[in-house]
Amino acid sequence: MIDMESANAFLQKNKNPLLLILGLFLLVAFFSFNDVDSNHDFDLGQKSQIGSFKLIKPNQKWGFAIDTFEVKKSTIQNNEFFGEVLQKNNVAYPVIEGIISNTKEFFDVNHWRVGKNYWFLKKPSSKTSDYLVYEPSVYKYYLFDLKNGTGTVNERPIKKELKTASGVISSSLWKTMTDAGLSFDVAGKMENALQWSIDFHHAQKGDQFKLYYEEESINGQVVGVGDLHAASYKTGENEFQTVYYDDEEHPGYYDLEGRPMNKGFLKSPVKYSRISSRFNRRRFHPVLKRVRPHLGTDYAAPRGTPIYAVGDGVVLEARRRGGNGNYVKIRHNETYQTQYLHMQKFAKGISSGVHVKQGQVIGYVGSTGLATGPHVCFRFWKNGKQVNHLRLEFPPPKPLPAAEMADFNVVRDKFVAKLNEVDYPELIEGSTEAQDEIKNVEATDNEAVMANP
Ligand SMILES: [Zn+2]
Incomplete structure (x- = not known):
């Protein structure tokens, strides 16, 4: 027999998280597209x-x-x-x-x-x-x-015009983007530029962004999006900014200090620690006294030592459970997740859904759960499987050579100035409908570039 009362209780309890998850997948932005028009007929009489x-x-x-x-x-x-x-x-x-x-x-x-x-x-x-x-x-x-x-x-000659767009995530970005015809392309480029920093599958309501990009038009009709030159994304306390720099030898997205956006991962989640137990599929467990695979790497460090996120990402879990004790799990991108066990406590503000930056303190070394002494058991997931991160090869982040920095700074300052010309829009609580509409904002630049003249 089904216990209706507990079934109801379950639904009640889970209604909010469900709505929350739905909400997170439905993002909204309002965009500053000019003359977005579905009519793609050209050369009409004038x-x-x-x-x-x-x-x-x-x-x-x-x-x-x-x-x-x-x-x-x-x-x-x-x-x-x-x-x-x-x-x-x-x-x-x-x-x-x-x-x-x-x-x-x-x-x-x-x-x-x-x-x-x-x-x-x-x-x-x-x-x-x-x-x-x-x-x-x-x-x-x-x-x-x-x-x-x-x-x-x-x-057909394509006219490329530089535009800025800004948005705030409210309820249904994807719908707004599709309705706008173009914005979806812009979103894709934004994701591409910031994928090592922002998990767009877990974008938060209220997240704000600004973009500086090329809009392509043919005879006055917007037909597509060209290069995304710069983007900034603000989520919670963190702001991620990137500019595209291309000197032919080092093309790519960089942060404002000239470091590549693709940062790879920190080698370990704690500084000044020693590895007390390695990844081992046949390890004799010191507490359980039997062979049990150890699918992580243990870093022993004094209680209270800060634990760092090894890469930018979003916190999937920050909770206490069984042998893991207090742990944090972070999703970095489609491929990689990391997990940090036995924490004494979480760092301030660390909870499920929060975006963290590489090197940000997420908790402190402890011995909660099944642990003999203070350490962090660091687990690395690749495509859903736990792997030995010390054996993984990551593309090493290549910082711009010092000789490039002067040129880079010129490009960066120009792009950042463009982003600064617009403000992040504020999320107006309780009026998501109104924000679903595309907001026309004046173009900030008219340095038209003609391709295929
Ligand atoms: Zn361990």
Whole structure:
């Protein structure tokens, strides 16, 4: 028989954590995108005035005065091949063959992709279509001449504009980002830049961030995100800042002192300690008096010695349980977690969900749980399995050479100044709905860079 009362009690007890977890996965930001528009049609006609005469320029698209054509738009279906589509539209076989051989240098018929759009263009006076346009992306289109059996590839000039964005995590970042069309890309770049410092799967409500990045547009329409130049992320007491520095030899994200964001891990969680017991799958346990694998490394140190987080990450657990005593478990990224056992006590502010920095004190050496004397049993998890961290090879963090620092500082100061032009938005309690909307903030920079001029 099911005990309804305890089932209810269980639900009650677990309702809040459940909501909390849900909440953590649903982040919100408001972003400062300008002119984010879902309409990705380009080269539309523009009206301009000269004196009192209205001059109407024809609608230009794909290099044509498009209004002089009959235009038929289609989307590539499954198992619909290039040649077939042409055949169905009454293009003679020799012409199809001509197109394929004349364009093979830049057009591979296998890159005719399901879901992409194509257009047949026909002059009213023509019996069959005159042109086929294929647009695999907003960045380029192919134009095939169906009368002459030729074709061209046309790259659209991308305008890159530097923008700043700021946000606060409130309830549903992902939704907001997807709605904004672009912001999801920005989020991905932010995650990439800060992944060694911030665990974005455990982002906290109220976390704030600022970004300085390139926005890509084509003929005034935002189409994508270019490089993320700088980012800062504030969570709890900690602020993480990074700038991208590229001198060709040392490209990457660095902190403001020129240290790589990918810091690897500290060699040990306590200073001035000695290893009192190594990782050993067949160790005789001194307290239990039997063979029991020791899946950690013990560092003996005086009671009260500070224990450091070996890497940036988020605290998964800070609790007391059984033989582990007081312990802290930290998730560093998708791959690595670390755990620190037998603590005398936790450092101030260390609790589940808190972000910690590499080298931050998380607790103090003790002998709580199954321990013969004061030590920290350090456990290292790789892909969910406990491993001997002393045997792991990590890519050594390469600091910028001293000779680079002057150049780095110039770049850093410029980027940080840009970030400082915007403030972190404040989380307004109880009004998450309002913050789900995209907030337009003025662009802070107009150093437009033209790519593919
Ligand atoms: Zn141990």
